[in-house]
Amino acid sequence: MKKNLYTQRQSILLDLLRKTRKGAGLRQDDVAERLGRPQSFVSKYESGERRLDILELYDVCEALGLVLSDFVEKLQTILMDNKK
Template identity: 40%
Template sequence: MASIYSAEYQSVIKALREARINKGITQESLAKALDRPQSFVAKFENGERRLDVVEFVHIACLLSLDPTIAVKELARKQIRRDIKE
């Protein structure tokens, strides 16, 4: 299993964080929409906490992102890596 420090995981978190910032959404307002404390958002954005797939989908949708695009891109990269091996 990939860690929270893997390049793949970090790219997903970076995309979520950038989308939040680009939309002018604060950590606090995103946390409120998730019915979580602000520290929840800070922890996953800083790599202190890993998101599960349900949390990821919920957050992506709140940020108007299509979660399937990120998952497809991860799968595409994994398939390319597997072919090279």
């Protein structure tokens, strides 16, 4: 399977990350500060320039006030709905 950073599923993930951050009333700067990372880190994963590994996603979810499993469940629901 050819690797592609810009698949439809990746786009859905990025959209969910952005919407979740905005829904929490946070700016990229706010999330970056909570992560102890530069704002560019958040910008890069939200734009798809950079992918998150599972431990980074765990940290992002924590910074957004979420449990990783809840985020993944929401993502899975969206992905399943888009398959229909």
